[in-house]
Amino acid sequence: MRILKSKWHILVCLIITLIAYVPMFNAFAESSADIPKPKSNYSDETRCVEPVAIMRKQHFVYLLEHRDKTVIEGIRTTQYSLNACIDCHITPNAEGEFARYSDDTHFCASCHQFTAVNIDCFQCHADRPEEAIRKTRNPNTTVTAHTQEIHEYLQLGETQPH
């Protein structure tokens, strides 16, 4: 613990930490420009389903509340449904392509990457609207090619046929 006794060392550590953070701010500034805008306003009165400031801070609270209602009680309102969020917020870029959650231009990823908050929603849930997913899912792809595709996406390397 001798190192902590010297104030000089602490100062150096602080500066290094600060410098390390600079690229992150930059990345955010750059990428936020590319993030597609939502499709439309939710209603004439509000842009999102709740005031934007509240959504930024509390969207997960709404999602959590709604998720149990949907799964257990079968309530299918769209106001706080994750699918509805995705449908509105994930829009194509100029080339007509939809970002995946693994891309930093994905609406959710853009913020979650920056704040380093890991979410597991998209391990199961669709990260793009259905039309976009149907486009990438080619039912004619052969089995092994499809497996390979998925593995390339996940960077798992070669697959051995079973």
Add this chain to the structure above:
Amino acid sequence: METTRFSSIDANSLQYWILLGGLALATLVGVLAAHHMDLEGHHISGMSNQIVWGFPHVAAIFLIIAASGALNVASISSVFGKTDYKPLARMSGLLAIALLVGGLAILVLDLGRPDLLIVAMTKYNFKSIFAWNIFLYTGFIVITVIYLWMMMERKMNKFIKVTGFAAFLWRLILTTGTGSIFGFLVARQAYDAAIMAPLFVIMSFAFGMATFILVLMASYKWTHRTLGDVMLSKLKNLLGIFVAAILYFVLAYHLANLYATEHHGIERFILLDGGIYTFLFWAGHIVIGCLVPLALVFIKPMSQSRGMTMLAAGLVIMGGIAQLYVIIIGGQAYPLVLFPGMEESSSFFDGVVAEYTPSIFELLLGFGGICLALAIVTVGIAILEFLPESLSDKALSLDSARSNSI
């Protein structure tokens, strides 16, 4: 009563650090294997939609029931008043906790979503025997820790009998619960039998005792302490009785199944033509795990040799793993019967014996859990006073003479 001198072992030797380092390394490899399996998904394991529990579960359940059995020695001393075993009670508690932690670590790391473990800790379905087991396992650790504290803190010694009795009851319920994980499965031919619970209890007695004997012999040999023949032969004889009891319960289980025509399919599979499972049942479980150890333990001159006792304990462990392999994996490999008396076929392996070969990741995970348990013991005996300085015949007879006179 307090004549036994306990002391922590000397942890400054190179050998100690090599042992601990090796165990830690194996544990780490096990964790890495589990992590890899988690990243890639379980398809890289040998497990499938047919064999949903594989080698990790065999190793984990072995450790869990051995844990409950390891506490036996302590129970014998404080519940049944056999003071001869008292010097071993502390070690028995430590080994019980270590084995249970090792087993639970395997189970948790093999989950499909180990990251959701917090859910398992906060949301319970109280009809699930599995949920009861979560309480039984954590409760076992807590009770054993308290028990150890009562034993090691002189002021608390008066509570030994009460806590010892609580721990004894708890461990019986625990193994009943573990056996019932299988006993309560109505749909499977090999399970759905109430005898699973007592069978698992008696298996825990034997596997726990075998593990205890091996760990005790190794730790006394490596620390150059004296382990007398009297103590060892008591433990050895107990092991023999437990192994004989396993044979009895296994016989009762199979006889009941053989009587009912409904179960002839599964019996034929396990006893006659199940390939690896038949081999493991007869060669692994019955011969290596029961008959040979019985001979080594009870027939002269083998029964008088320490090496043979050690071998017997080792064989009981190997046979135990074979037995659990047959119960857990063999029970799943035999096809589920949807239409009794009919031949079933589908694209989902209906009506065919499921194939299973454990992958290297599963083996490493299972082995890692065992090493974690041993590492906990290795650390435990070095930092606290678990081991008596001497278990020589002379020290023991002195002990029991004094406690008898009190």
Add this chain to the structure above:
Amino acid sequence: MRYKLDLDIEEVNTDRRDFLRRAATVGGLAIAPGVILYQTGAAKPADQAVSSQQRWGMLVNTNVCQEDCDACVTACNEEHGLWDLGRPETDAQWIRKLNVKDKQTGHVTSLPMMCQHCENPPCVDVCPTGASFRREDGIVLVDKHTCIGCRYCMLACPYKARSFVHEPLQDQLPHSPRGKGCVESCTLCVHKVDRGDNNTACAEACAKDGHQALLFGDLNDPSSEISKQLKQHGGTQIRADLGLNTGVRYQGI
């Protein structure tokens, strides 16, 4: 951890409007006689919880189920985005074609096998976290938010109806979320049921191929086609000895 909202949630009522529109359509169909091919119960309003007034179920007529046809299986895979990854041991199958051969006579019955949506499901009994659950309307589901992937339900299921997702997935469909490390099974097309389709993908496919071997409906409604069929011709449960009171019934076995 539960988060409590300190806000009043006033749902903007678009869903109700949606529902009214849909209800009107269904009503219109019902007015024209002879148009209705299958029972069209009105969809419940989106903001209303399901209730035990319904018990959804399925009737399989094995007499008309063709041995060489797997239209139901293909439709299910397509509907829920289940991929064949070329690893039959670990690939998910929510519905499968099962051939049952009588050893004595050699007679073969072909039938689809899937989650039987039991009233007393063993999977729900054994699930440690309560992730396996039975919805009020009788549909047995896995709440993947609380499924820890222990696979005990797969051991407990008498019908081998469940699959474990053995690999990371991508491109899941919005209405059928599924992912690595969770157990899954037939949802009785719960998204379609809630939408008011009053049918499942497999039954639709079977009807489209002209076999009509699968009939979806409400077992609690005596006027539903499935209840009438069951009342008139009867239907058996598979492994009825277990007393599970399955929601899927079979004829001709």
